[in-house]
Amino acid sequence: MTLDSRTTWAAPAELIRTLQEARQLYRPRKIGRGHELYRQGECSTKFYLIDSGLIKISIFREDGTEVILEFMGSGTICGEGAALDRLARFSSAVAVEDTELLEFDTAGWSDEEQGMAPVLMALMRITALKQRVLALRLEQLFSREPENRIMELFHRLAQMAPQIPESSIAVLPQLTHEHIAAMTGMTRVTVTRALHRLRSRGNVIQHDGRFRLAGSTESVQKGA
Amino acid sequence: MTLDSRTTWAAPAELIRTLQEARQLYRPRKIGRGHELYRQGECSTKFYLIDSGLIKISIFREDGTEVILEFMGSGTICGEGAALDRLARFSSAVAVEDTELLEFDTAGWSDEEQGMAPVLMALMRITALKQRVLALRLEQLFSREPENRIMELFHRLAQMAPQIPESSIAVLPQLTHEHIAAMTGMTRVTVTRALHRLRSRGNVIQHDGRFRLAGSTESVQKGA
């Protein structure tokens, strides 16, 4: 476990040690510099404890730009978010250096039924979900255009909210412009203006004070 | 468990049910509208499952502005981040409505030594730590001035990195301007300019390609 001075993360040593001691749960692996450990969009139950080397974790935005979440060095963990909430990877991991790591697989972890295990598993999955949401919100803030920031927020909320069965229209929570501003990092004035444009473009429908999304499946129509 | 249409979050129902079934782990509680459930900066081992009502989760920035993370309604969980990683609350929770919730306490949870529990606990704490880091990075992106974004990133990295014992100077990971740009949501040009200003102000020292922080304890000197 050599120190790589470029890591941007660290986890408490005793927690890492606990994981290292569970030898029956992992197998060692190596990955060469420049190779991909996992890719955004994949599904997998595996996560990794890094022994030596350096892994870059990043999210690629729709427009191709890269949002770097972290450089993970030895004594850090990556990939556990998607391995726990069982959804698609929200980030990609590439080895910046030749890297040695321990590969864990959560596939059979729900089987244990005694003691605290079920509660811990449930709690862990929810925490992982929160981690995902935070990472995606972070990524959203890399949008410069107010319209995109708002639409990305709305699309996320649409996935959370109960859909109206008959239509493809999602009803969003009641949020004031000020709330939206405080969630997207803009001023209230900018939110008001951007919503205006979104309404005239037909991206958002307003109906007695509540927002609705038109066609919540596809992504925002960008500029052009 | 009534639906509040203003929640911006949801957790899978079966996970919530698992937690609700662990009756020995929680006690029911009520909190009146406008009252504080917990406050940023406190330490606590408690977390909450919301039964009905609405809780606003937000981070208050140094300049007093509020960053709203979520409105949590029934069937959601809050406060588990700090309850698991045992650090100070990074967010505040206020009841927007009269709210009924289940209060869990993680205080004695490390005692169990058999089966998967220790591994799950360790993994959960790391996941909680990641959640915290992501939330704080989200908050950082609400800074408009490039200098502040960079300094907040650097301060976070300084806490991760090993300090040099003799001096109060923290050595940061080797990051190119482009890396910093991809981590803070700015362009490379803006990063270059902002670093220039930070260096001339003495906030950052550059020494053969590596950044160092001067007096990493106190916060960035803002504008003025």
Add this chain to the structure above:
DNA sequence: CGGAAGGGGTATCGCAGTATACCGAGTTGA
């Protein structure tokens, strides 16, 4: 019933970050 507060629509202005382009220094590799 009337005042206060909150929400939202709008205007003006200045400034600073983005986009883009170019250059030079240092490093790598054939």
Add this chain to the structure above:
DNA sequence: TCAACTCGGTATACTGCGATACCCCTTCCG
């Protein structure tokens, strides 16, 4: 040894957001 590439420094013009201020409408509450 030279070419290719990366990294950082810098200049230009544009544009669109932040700050601020004001107005109006609705709701709430005494």
